[in-house]
Amino acid sequence: APGARVLTLDDLPIRDELRGQSPYGAPQLDVPVLLNTNENPYPLPEALVARIAERVAEAARDLNRYPDRDAVELRTALAGYLTRTAGHAVGVSQVWAANGSNEIIQQLLQTFGGPGRRAIGFEPSYSMHALISRGTGTGWISGPRNEDFTIDVEAAVRAIGELRPEVVFVCSPNNPTATAVAPETVLALYEAAQAAGPSMVVVDEAYAEFSHRPSLLPLIEGRPHLVLTRTMSKAFGAAGLRLGYLAADPAVVDAVQLVRLPYHLSSVTQATALAALEYTDTLLGYVEQLKAERDRLVAELRAAGYEVTESDANFVQFGRFADSHAAWQAILDRGVLVRDNGVPGWLRVSAGTPAENTAFLAAARAVAGEHR
Numbered sequence: 001a002p003g004a005r006v007l008t009l010d011d012l013p014i015r016d017e018l019r020g021q022s023p024y025g026a027p028q029l030d031v032p033v034l035l036n037t038n039e040n041p042y043p044l045p046e047a048l049v050a051r052i053a054e055r056v057a058e059a060a061r062d063l064n065r066y067p068d069r070d071a072v073e074l075r076t077a078l079a080g081y082l083t084r085t086a087g088h089a090v091g092v093s094q095v096w097a098a099n100g101s102n103e104i105i106q107q108l109l110q111t112f113g114g115p116g117r118r119a120i121g122f123e124p125s126y127s128m129h130a131l132i133s134r135g136t137g138t139g140w141i142s143g144p145r146n147e148d149f150t151i152d153v154e155a156a157v158r159a160i161g162e163l164r165p166e167v168v169f170v171c172s173p174n175n176p177t178a179t180a181v182a183p184e185t186v187l188a189l190y191e192a193a194q195a196a197g198p199s200m201v202v203v204d205e206a207y208a209e210f211s212h213r214p215s216l217l218p219l220i221e222g223r224p225h226l227v228l229t230r231t232m233s234k235a236f237g238a239a240g241l242r243l244g245y246l247a248a249d250p251a252v253v254d255a256v257q258l259v260r261l262p263y264h265l266s267s268v269t270q271a272t273a274l275a276a277l278e279y280t281d282t283l284l285g286y287v288e289q290l291k292a293e294r295d296r297l298v299a300e301l302r303a304a305g306y307e308v309t310e311s312d313a314n315f316v317q318f319g320r321f322a323d324s325h326a327a328w329q330a331i332l333d334r335g336v337l338v339r340d341n342g343v344p345g346w347l348r349v350s351a352g353t354p355a356e357n358t359a360f361l362a363a364a365r366a367v368a369g370e371h372r
Protein backbone atom coordinates (compact mmCIF):
# COMPACT_ATOMS: atom_id res chain seq x y z
CA ALA A 1 0.00 0.00 0.00
CA PRO A 2 1.24 3.55 -0.65
CA GLY A 3 3.10 4.90 2.33
CA ALA A 4 3.67 1.42 3.73
CA ARG A 5 7.05 1.17 5.40
CA VAL A 6 9.55 -1.07 3.65
CA LEU A 7 10.67 -3.84 5.98
CA THR A 8 14.36 -4.44 6.56
CA LEU A 9 15.88 -7.59 7.94
CA ASP A 10 16.16 -5.84 11.28
CA ASP A 11 12.36 -5.85 11.50
CA LEU A 12 12.37 -9.65 11.39
CA PRO A 13 12.81 -11.88 14.44
CA ILE A 14 16.32 -12.95 13.35
CA ARG A 15 18.75 -14.51 15.84
CA ASP A 16 20.36 -11.93 18.13
CA GLU A 17 23.90 -12.76 17.03
CA LEU A 18 23.00 -11.93 13.40
CA ARG A 19 21.68 -8.46 14.24
CA GLY A 20 23.74 -5.63 12.75
CA GLN A 21 25.94 -8.05 10.75
CA SER A 22 26.56 -7.83 7.00
CA PRO A 23 26.83 -10.79 4.61
CA TYR A 24 30.24 -11.91 3.34
CA GLY A 25 31.14 -10.52 -0.04
CA ALA A 26 33.85 -8.75 -1.97
CA PRO A 27 32.59 -5.80 -4.04
CA GLN A 28 31.59 -7.05 -7.52
CA LEU A 29 32.46 -4.01 -9.66
CA ASP A 30 32.55 -3.69 -13.44
CA VAL A 31 36.26 -3.02 -13.92
CA PRO A 32 38.65 -4.08 -16.75
CA VAL A 33 41.06 -6.00 -14.48
CA LEU A 34 39.59 -8.09 -11.65
CA LEU A 35 42.25 -9.31 -9.22
CA ASN A 36 40.26 -9.27 -5.99
CA THR A 37 38.86 -12.74 -5.25
CA ASN A 38 41.80 -15.15 -5.71
CA GLU A 39 40.10 -16.79 -8.67
CA ASN A 40 42.08 -18.65 -11.29
CA PRO A 41 42.15 -16.35 -14.37
CA TYR A 42 42.27 -19.22 -16.85
CA PRO A 43 38.96 -20.57 -18.14
CA LEU A 44 38.77 -24.35 -18.41
CA PRO A 45 40.26 -25.71 -21.67
CA GLU A 46 37.73 -26.43 -24.45
CA ALA A 47 38.42 -30.18 -24.39
CA LEU A 48 37.46 -30.26 -20.72
CA VAL A 49 34.35 -28.17 -21.39
CA ALA A 50 33.31 -30.83 -23.94
CA ARG A 51 34.08 -33.64 -21.49
CA ILE A 52 31.95 -31.93 -18.81
CA ALA A 53 29.07 -31.68 -21.30
CA GLU A 54 29.41 -35.40 -22.00
CA ARG A 55 29.51 -36.45 -18.35
CA VAL A 56 26.70 -34.08 -17.38
CA ALA A 57 24.54 -35.45 -20.23
CA GLU A 58 25.11 -38.92 -18.84
CA ALA A 59 24.13 -37.71 -15.36
CA ALA A 60 21.08 -35.93 -16.80
CA ARG A 61 19.64 -39.23 -17.99
CA ASP A 62 19.41 -40.24 -14.31
CA LEU A 63 18.23 -36.93 -12.88
CA ASN A 64 14.90 -38.48 -11.89
CA ARG A 65 16.96 -40.34 -9.26
CA TYR A 66 18.76 -38.88 -6.26
CA PRO A 67 22.54 -38.67 -6.62
CA ASP A 68 24.97 -41.11 -5.02
CA ARG A 69 24.56 -39.86 -1.46
CA ASP A 70 28.09 -40.92 -0.56
CA ALA A 71 29.72 -39.65 -3.80
CA VAL A 72 31.94 -42.73 -3.81
CA GLU A 73 33.31 -42.41 -7.35
CA LEU A 74 34.18 -38.74 -6.80
CA ARG A 75 35.73 -39.31 -3.37
CA THR A 76 37.81 -42.15 -4.84
CA ALA A 77 39.09 -39.80 -7.56
CA LEU A 78 39.87 -37.07 -5.00
CA ALA A 79 41.71 -39.60 -2.81
CA GLY A 80 43.73 -40.62 -5.88
CA TYR A 81 44.55 -36.97 -6.61
CA LEU A 82 45.79 -36.35 -3.05
CA THR A 83 47.76 -39.59 -3.00
CA ARG A 84 49.48 -38.60 -6.24
CA THR A 85 50.18 -34.95 -5.43
CA ALA A 86 50.20 -34.37 -1.66
CA GLY A 87 52.88 -36.76 -0.43
CA HIS A 88 50.64 -39.16 1.47
CA ALA A 89 48.40 -42.06 0.47
CA VAL A 90 44.73 -41.67 1.44
CA GLY A 91 41.77 -43.90 0.62
CA VAL A 92 38.14 -43.15 -0.13
CA SER A 93 37.13 -43.67 3.53
CA GLN A 94 39.38 -40.74 4.50
CA VAL A 95 37.92 -38.25 2.02
CA TRP A 96 34.62 -36.35 2.14
CA ALA A 97 33.26 -33.86 -0.42
CA ALA A 98 30.73 -31.01 -0.31
CA ASN A 99 29.64 -27.84 -2.13
CA GLY A 100 32.83 -25.82 -1.74
CA SER A 101 35.22 -26.00 1.18
CA ASN A 102 32.93 -23.45 2.84
CA GLU A 103 30.32 -26.21 3.17
CA ILE A 104 33.00 -28.58 4.45
CA ILE A 105 33.91 -26.01 7.11
CA GLN A 106 30.23 -25.58 7.95
CA GLN A 107 29.75 -29.34 8.35
CA LEU A 108 32.85 -29.52 10.58
CA LEU A 109 31.53 -26.71 12.78
CA GLN A 110 28.06 -28.26 12.92
CA THR A 111 29.70 -31.49 14.05
CA PHE A 112 32.42 -30.27 16.40
CA GLY A 113 31.31 -26.70 17.26
CA GLY A 114 27.82 -25.37 17.96
CA PRO A 115 26.12 -23.67 20.92
CA GLY A 116 28.24 -23.65 24.04
CA ARG A 117 31.38 -24.45 22.06
CA ARG A 118 34.10 -22.22 20.60
CA ALA A 119 36.53 -22.08 17.70
CA ILE A 120 39.82 -20.18 17.47
CA GLY A 121 41.61 -18.78 14.42
CA PHE A 122 44.74 -16.66 14.12
CA GLU A 123 43.88 -13.37 12.50
CA PRO A 124 44.11 -11.86 9.96
CA SER A 125 42.91 -15.07 8.31
CA TYR A 126 40.06 -16.32 6.13
CA SER A 127 37.09 -14.39 7.50
CA MET A 128 34.60 -17.20 6.77
CA HIS A 129 36.09 -19.28 9.61
CA ALA A 130 34.67 -16.69 12.01
CA LEU A 131 31.47 -16.13 10.01
CA ILE A 132 30.59 -19.82 9.68
CA SER A 133 31.34 -20.20 13.37
CA ARG A 134 28.78 -17.52 14.12
CA GLY A 135 26.30 -19.06 11.68
CA THR A 136 26.56 -22.40 13.48
CA GLY A 137 26.23 -20.86 16.94
CA THR A 138 29.91 -21.49 17.69
CA GLY A 139 31.72 -18.84 19.74
CA TRP A 140 34.73 -17.24 18.03
CA ILE A 141 38.13 -16.50 19.54
CA SER A 142 40.50 -14.25 17.60
CA GLY A 143 44.02 -15.59 18.18
CA PRO A 144 47.27 -13.66 17.69
CA ARG A 145 49.86 -13.46 14.92
CA ASN A 146 53.38 -12.02 14.83
CA GLU A 147 54.27 -8.74 13.06
CA ASP A 148 55.47 -10.78 10.04
CA PHE A 149 52.08 -12.61 9.95
CA THR A 150 53.46 -15.97 11.09
CA ILE A 151 51.48 -17.59 13.90
CA ASP A 152 52.78 -16.63 17.35
CA VAL A 153 53.15 -20.25 18.48
CA GLU A 154 53.77 -19.55 22.14
CA ALA A 155 50.75 -17.24 22.42
CA ALA A 156 48.62 -19.63 20.36
CA VAL A 157 49.50 -22.62 22.55
CA ARG A 158 48.75 -20.54 25.64
CA ALA A 159 45.37 -19.40 24.23
CA ILE A 160 44.39 -22.98 23.36
CA GLY A 161 45.41 -24.19 26.83
CA GLU A 162 43.55 -21.43 28.66
CA LEU A 163 40.43 -21.07 26.54
CA ARG A 164 40.04 -24.71 25.46
CA PRO A 165 38.27 -24.11 22.13
CA GLU A 166 36.72 -27.23 20.57
CA VAL A 167 37.98 -26.30 17.08
CA VAL A 168 41.33 -24.77 16.07
CA PHE A 169 41.64 -23.29 12.56
CA VAL A 170 45.00 -23.09 10.81
CA CYS A 171 45.01 -21.67 7.28
CA SER A 172 48.05 -22.62 5.18
CA PRO A 173 48.81 -20.83 2.91
CA ASN A 174 46.90 -18.20 4.83
CA ASN A 175 44.40 -15.89 3.22
CA PRO A 176 44.92 -12.88 3.05
CA THR A 177 48.59 -12.82 4.08
CA ALA A 178 49.75 -15.59 1.66
CA THR A 179 52.04 -17.09 4.30
CA ALA A 180 52.42 -20.87 4.68
CA VAL A 181 52.49 -22.51 8.11
CA ALA A 182 55.43 -24.73 9.12
CA PRO A 183 54.57 -28.35 9.99
CA GLU A 184 56.21 -27.86 13.42
CA THR A 185 53.70 -25.08 14.13
CA VAL A 186 50.75 -27.32 13.26
CA LEU A 187 52.19 -30.06 15.48
CA ALA A 188 52.61 -27.66 18.40
CA LEU A 189 49.00 -26.46 18.04
CA TYR A 190 47.79 -30.04 17.67
CA GLU A 191 49.53 -31.09 20.87
CA ALA A 192 48.06 -28.12 22.73
CA ALA A 193 44.61 -28.96 21.34
CA GLN A 194 44.91 -32.58 22.48
CA ALA A 195 45.92 -31.53 25.99
CA ALA A 196 43.07 -28.99 26.13
CA GLY A 197 40.30 -31.10 24.64
CA PRO A 198 40.97 -33.21 22.84
CA SER A 199 39.91 -30.63 20.26
CA MET A 200 39.79 -30.75 16.47
CA VAL A 201 42.46 -28.97 14.40
CA VAL A 202 41.30 -27.94 10.93
CA VAL A 203 44.05 -27.10 8.44
CA ASP A 204 42.55 -25.09 5.56
CA GLU A 205 44.72 -25.82 2.51
CA ALA A 206 42.58 -24.05 -0.12
CA TYR A 207 45.77 -22.70 -1.76
CA ALA A 208 48.10 -25.66 -1.17
CA GLU A 209 48.81 -26.31 -4.86
CA PHE A 210 50.41 -22.85 -5.20
CA SER A 211 52.82 -23.28 -2.28
CA HIS A 212 56.61 -23.60 -2.45
CA ARG A 213 56.26 -26.06 0.41
CA PRO A 214 54.86 -29.59 0.49
CA SER A 215 51.28 -30.19 1.63
CA LEU A 216 50.60 -30.73 5.34
CA LEU A 217 48.52 -33.83 4.43
CA PRO A 218 51.07 -36.37 5.83
CA LEU A 219 50.39 -34.92 9.30
CA ILE A 220 46.94 -36.59 9.42
CA GLU A 221 48.68 -39.96 9.86
CA GLY A 222 48.13 -41.14 13.43
CA ARG A 223 46.34 -37.87 14.33
CA PRO A 224 42.60 -38.57 14.34
CA HIS A 225 41.74 -35.01 15.40
CA LEU A 226 43.52 -33.35 12.47
CA VAL A 227 41.43 -32.45 9.41
CA LEU A 228 42.76 -31.06 6.15
CA THR A 229 40.40 -29.13 3.84
CA ARG A 230 40.89 -28.50 0.12
CA THR A 231 38.95 -27.00 -2.80
CA MET A 232 38.67 -27.24 -6.58
CA SER A 233 37.92 -23.47 -6.67
CA LYS A 234 41.52 -22.32 -6.99
CA ALA A 235 44.04 -24.79 -8.47
CA PHE A 236 41.43 -26.51 -10.65
CA GLY A 237 40.08 -23.15 -11.86
CA ALA A 238 36.57 -24.26 -10.97
CA ALA A 239 35.22 -21.73 -8.46
CA GLY A 240 31.82 -21.91 -10.15
CA LEU A 241 31.64 -25.68 -9.67
CA ARG A 242 31.44 -25.44 -5.86
CA LEU A 243 33.45 -28.48 -4.87
CA GLY A 244 35.44 -28.72 -1.67
CA TYR A 245 36.71 -31.73 0.23
CA LEU A 246 38.47 -32.90 3.37
CA ALA A 247 40.97 -35.59 4.25
CA ALA A 248 41.06 -37.03 7.77
CA ASP A 249 40.63 -40.20 9.78
CA PRO A 250 37.65 -42.27 8.51
CA ALA A 251 35.91 -41.57 11.86
CA VAL A 252 35.78 -37.85 10.95
CA VAL A 253 34.15 -38.75 7.62
CA ASP A 254 31.59 -40.79 9.56
CA ALA A 255 31.03 -37.91 11.98
CA VAL A 256 30.18 -35.28 9.35
CA GLN A 257 27.51 -37.62 7.92
CA LEU A 258 25.51 -36.76 11.05
CA VAL A 259 24.99 -33.19 9.83
CA ARG A 260 25.24 -33.31 6.02
CA LEU A 261 21.95 -32.85 4.21
CA PRO A 262 20.85 -35.99 2.39
CA TYR A 263 21.98 -35.85 -1.27
CA HIS A 264 23.82 -32.56 -0.65
CA LEU A 265 26.10 -33.02 -3.66
CA SER A 266 24.09 -33.02 -6.90
CA SER A 267 24.82 -35.59 -9.59
CA VAL A 268 25.60 -32.68 -11.96
CA THR A 269 28.24 -31.43 -9.51
CA GLN A 270 29.70 -34.92 -9.09
CA ALA A 271 29.85 -35.47 -12.86
CA THR A 272 31.50 -32.09 -13.48
CA ALA A 273 34.09 -32.59 -10.76
CA LEU A 274 34.95 -36.04 -12.09
CA ALA A 275 35.47 -34.59 -15.58
CA ALA A 276 37.74 -31.86 -14.18
CA LEU A 277 39.79 -34.46 -12.28
CA GLU A 278 40.42 -36.28 -15.58
CA TYR A 279 42.22 -33.08 -16.67
CA THR A 280 44.33 -32.73 -13.52
CA ASP A 281 47.66 -32.59 -15.37
CA THR A 282 46.52 -29.86 -17.77
CA LEU A 283 45.05 -27.79 -14.95
CA LEU A 284 48.15 -28.19 -12.77
CA GLY A 285 50.09 -26.84 -15.77
CA TYR A 286 48.16 -23.56 -15.39
CA VAL A 287 49.05 -23.62 -11.68
CA GLU A 288 52.74 -23.65 -12.65
CA GLN A 289 52.19 -20.55 -14.85
CA LEU A 290 50.35 -18.82 -12.01
CA LYS A 291 53.15 -19.62 -9.57
CA ALA A 292 55.65 -18.01 -11.95
CA GLU A 293 53.39 -14.96 -12.30
CA ARG A 294 52.98 -14.79 -8.51
CA ASP A 295 56.77 -14.78 -8.14
CA ARG A 296 56.95 -11.99 -10.75
CA LEU A 297 54.39 -9.91 -8.81
CA VAL A 298 56.45 -10.29 -5.62
CA ALA A 299 59.72 -9.34 -7.36
CA GLU A 300 58.33 -6.38 -9.32
CA LEU A 301 56.36 -4.96 -6.41
CA ARG A 302 59.53 -5.08 -4.31
CA ALA A 303 61.47 -3.42 -7.13
CA ALA A 304 58.83 -0.66 -7.11
CA GLY A 305 59.57 -0.06 -3.42
CA TYR A 306 56.70 -1.95 -1.83
CA GLU A 307 56.90 -4.22 1.16
CA VAL A 308 55.64 -7.65 0.10
CA THR A 309 54.84 -10.58 2.37
CA GLU A 310 56.44 -13.88 1.29
CA SER A 311 53.77 -15.63 -0.82
CA ASP A 312 52.91 -19.33 -1.04
CA ALA A 313 49.51 -18.66 -2.62
CA ASN A 314 48.05 -17.38 -5.90
CA PHE A 315 47.87 -13.90 -4.38
CA VAL A 316 50.23 -11.39 -2.87
CA GLN A 317 49.94 -9.07 0.13
CA PHE A 318 51.64 -5.73 -0.43
CA GLY A 319 51.98 -2.37 1.35
CA ARG A 320 52.53 -0.64 3.47
CA PHE A 321 50.11 2.21 3.17
CA ALA A 322 49.27 4.94 5.64
CA ASP A 323 45.73 4.64 4.27
CA SER A 324 45.17 1.30 2.54
CA HIS A 325 41.63 2.18 1.51
CA ALA A 326 42.81 5.32 -0.31
CA ALA A 327 45.48 3.21 -2.06
CA TRP A 328 42.82 0.62 -3.00
CA GLN A 329 40.74 3.44 -4.54
CA ALA A 330 43.75 4.90 -6.40
CA ILE A 331 44.49 1.51 -7.97
CA LEU A 332 40.79 1.09 -8.79
CA ASP A 333 40.81 4.52 -10.48
CA ARG A 334 43.41 3.01 -12.84
CA GLY A 335 41.05 0.18 -13.77
CA VAL A 336 42.34 -2.56 -11.48
CA LEU A 337 40.27 -4.05 -8.65
CA VAL A 338 42.35 -5.49 -5.79
CA ARG A 339 41.18 -6.43 -2.29
CA ASP A 340 41.18 -4.40 0.88
CA ASN A 341 40.73 -7.09 3.54
CA GLY A 342 40.82 -4.56 6.33
CA VAL A 343 44.37 -5.49 7.33
CA PRO A 344 45.72 -2.06 8.34
CA GLY A 345 48.46 -0.95 5.92
CA TRP A 346 48.11 -3.80 3.44
CA LEU A 347 46.26 -4.75 0.25
CA ARG A 348 45.95 -8.10 -1.53
CA VAL A 349 46.22 -8.78 -5.26
CA SER A 350 45.41 -12.11 -6.93
CA ALA A 351 47.75 -13.40 -9.65
CA GLY A 352 45.98 -13.02 -13.00
CA THR A 353 47.04 -13.58 -16.58
CA PRO A 354 50.40 -12.05 -17.55
CA ALA A 355 48.56 -9.13 -19.23
CA GLU A 356 46.38 -8.50 -16.16
CA ASN A 357 49.41 -8.60 -13.88
CA THR A 358 51.26 -6.17 -16.13
CA ALA A 359 48.27 -3.78 -15.97
CA PHE A 360 48.19 -4.12 -12.19
CA LEU A 361 51.94 -3.52 -11.86
CA ALA A 362 51.66 -0.35 -13.97
CA ALA A 363 48.89 0.92 -11.67
CA ALA A 364 50.87 -0.06 -8.57
CA ARG A 365 53.96 1.77 -9.84
CA ALA A 366 51.88 4.85 -10.65
CA VAL A 367 50.58 5.10 -7.09
CA ALA A 368 53.78 3.90 -5.38
CA GLY A 369 54.60 7.39 -4.12
CA GLU A 370 51.13 8.04 -2.71
CA HIS A 371 49.39 6.84 0.45
CA ARG A 372 52.59 5.43 2.01
Ligand code: PMP
Pocket residue numbers: 038099100101102103126171174175204206207230231232233239242243244
Ligand atom coordinates in the same frame (compact mmCIF):
# COMPACT_ATOMS: atom_id res chain seq x y z
N1 PMP B 1 39.39 -21.38 2.46
C1 PMP B 1 40.08 -20.29 2.09
C2 PMP B 1 41.33 -19.97 2.80
C3 PMP B 1 39.61 -19.49 1.04
O1 PMP B 1 40.29 -18.38 0.71
C4 PMP B 1 38.42 -19.84 0.37
C5 PMP B 1 37.86 -19.04 -0.79
N2 PMP B 1 38.05 -17.70 -0.80
C6 PMP B 1 37.73 -20.95 0.82
C7 PMP B 1 38.25 -21.72 1.84
C8 PMP B 1 36.40 -21.37 0.27
O2 PMP B 1 36.47 -21.78 -1.00
P1 PMP B 1 35.34 -22.67 -1.68
O3 PMP B 1 34.12 -22.63 -0.81
O4 PMP B 1 35.14 -22.00 -3.00
O5 PMP B 1 35.93 -24.02 -1.77
